[in-house]
Amino acid sequence: MAGMFRRRVTTVIGGVILGLSISAMHYTGMVAYRIEGVIFWDKTYLVASVLLAMVLSTVALFFGAQNGKYATGKMTGSFALAIIGLHFTGMAAFHVTPTCLTGHSNPDEFRLLAMVIAGTAAMIVMGGLFTYFIENRTRMENIVELRQARDEARDASRAKSEFMSVLSHELRTPLTIINGYASFLTNLKGHTMAKLKPNEPISKVHFDELGDQTERYGGRIKSAGDHLLTIINELLDYTSIELNSVKLNRTSFAAGDLLAELAEQFQGLAKEKQAMLEIEYDEFDVFADRGRCKQILINLLGNALKFSSASSIRMRAKRVGDTCRLEVEDNGCGMPAEDLQRIFQAFIQAETASKSADGGTGLGLAISKKLAAAHEGDIRVESTVGIGTKFTVVLPLCASEIAAEEALVAA
Structure with a gap:
C-alpha cells in the first residue's frame, strides 16, 4: 500500500502494519519457549517494544520512499534497528521464576502454538504476494505515466518546432518590408534626379512628388514595424507570464x-x-x-x-x-x-x-x-x-x- 500510493498516511499505516508483523513473529517465538518455571511479563517493556518496532519500521519506509544516494542503506539500518530494538526490549519484559515441577507438558498448548506459527507464516506469504502485486501494479502505472510524459514532450517539441517555423515567417515578412522601403527611401533622391531632363531645375512639383513618396513609404514602414512590435510584445508577454511576473494595475x-x-x-x-x-x-x-x-x-x-x-x-x-x-x-x-x-x-x-x-x-x-x-x-x-x-x-x-x-x- 505504501509503495502504491507514496503518501505519508499510507507510509505510516504500512510502518504500523510492518511493526506489528515483526512483533507478532517475535512474541510467537517467545511463546514457544519452554522452561520449568512461571513466566511474568512486564507490560511497560512489552508495549515499548511494540511501539519501537512500529516507529522504526515507519522510518524505514520513509527512507525507502526517497530517491537519495543512501536511501536504501538508511532504510536497511532503520529496519535492522527495529528488529534488534524489539528483540532486546521484549527480552527485558520476560521474567522467569523457577519451579520444582519436571516433565510438565500440555499437548493442547503445543497444538495452539503450531496453529499460531502456521497462521503467521501464511500471513507473511500472503503479505509477500500482496506486495508483489502492488509493486507490479505500481510499475505498470509508472510505465504508463512515462509513456504519457514522453508523448506530451514529443507533442510539445513538435508544437514548438511548428511555432518557430511560423515565427520565422512572421518576423521575416515585416522585416523584408522595412528593409525594402528603407532601401527605396535611401535611393529616392537619386531616382528623382535621374528622371530630370538635362538642365531642368528642381521645381515645387518635384518636391511634392518626393514628399508624397516619402510619406507613402514611411507609412508602410511604420505599419510593418507595428506588426513586428506586436509579435515581439506577444513573446515578451508570454515569457513574463510563464515566469509569474504579471503585475496588474x-x-x-x-x-x-x-x-x-x-x-x-x-x-x-x-x-x-x-x-x-x-x-x-x-x-x-x-x-x-x-x-x-x-x-x-x-x-x-x-x-x-x-x-x-x-x-x-x-x-x-x-x-x-x-x-x-x-x-x-x-x-x-x-x-x-x-x-x-x-x-x-x-x-x-x-x-x-x-x-x-x-x-x-x-x-x-x-x-x-x-x-x-x-x-x-x-x-x-x-x-x-x-x-x-x-x-x-x-x-x-x-x-x-x-x-x-x-x-x-x-x-
Whole structure:
C-alpha cells in the first residue's frame, strides 16, 4: 500500500502494519519457549517494544520512499534497528521464576502454538504476494505515466518546432518590408534626379512628388514595424507570464467606454473584412487592469476578424451577479469541438499561418487565458462549425462598489 500510493498516511499505516508483523513473529517465538518455571511479563517493556518496532519500521519506509544516494542503506539500518530494538526490549519484559515441577507438558498448548506459527507464516506469504502485486501494479502505472510524459514532450517539441517555423515567417515578412522601403527611401533622391531632363531645375512639383513618396513609404514602414512590435510584445508577454511576473494595475473604469474604444480602433479592419462590428453593454464599472482587459479583447476581436470569415461581430459587456462578462461573438465558420481546448495552448492554432494570409504566432489566446487567470477569472468558448463562435471573459472584479470599498479602506 505504501509503495502504491507514496503518501505519508499510507507510509505510516504500512510502518504500523510492518511493526506489528515483526512483533507478532517475535512474541510467537517467545511463546514457544519452554522452561520449568512461571513466566511474568512486564507490560511497560512489552508495549515499548511494540511501539519501537512500529516507529522504526515507519522510518524505514520513509527512507525507502526517497530517491537519495543512501536511501536504501538508511532504510536497511532503520529496519535492522527495529528488529534488534524489539528483540532486546521484549527480552527485558520476560521474567522467569523457577519451579520444582519436571516433565510438565500440555499437548493442547503445543497444538495452539503450531496453529499460531502456521497462521503467521501464511500471513507473511500472503503479505509477500500482496506486495508483489502492488509493486507490479505500481510499475505498470509508472510505465504508463512515462509513456504519457514522453508523448506530451514529443507533442510539445513538435508544437514548438511548428511555432518557430511560423515565427520565422512572421518576423521575416515585416522585416523584408522595412528593409525594402528603407532601401527605396535611401535611393529616392537619386531616382528623382535621374528622371530630370538635362538642365531642368528642381521645381515645387518635384518636391511634392518626393514628399508624397516619402510619406507613402514611411507609412508602410511604420505599419510593418507595428506588426513586428506586436509579435515581439506577444513573446515578451508570454515569457513574463510563464515566469509569474504579471503585475496588474487595477483601476475602476466603465466597461462601455472600453468597448467603444475598441470598436473605433477596429472599424477600419472590419470594413476591409466586410464585417459589421456592433457593441452592447450595461452601465457599470469594472475594477481591473484596463490595459490587460483591452489586450484580451484585442486578441479575441482580432482573431474574429482575421480567421472567422464572419459578416457580423458583436462585443458585449454584462454584469452578472458579482462577475463581469465580456463577450466577443461572431457568425463565422466556427471551430470543431476537438479544437476548443487546444486553442488556449501556447504555439497552437486551430488554423495555421500557412493556411491563412493573416498568420499569427499562436500566443494570443494563451496569453489571454493567463491574463484572465491572473484576475482570478477565466475564458470560455462555445463554437459550432458553420454557425459561429462566442468567447466569454469572466472577471470576478466587476462592481464599482468594490473599488469604492478598497478606496475607503485605503483612506
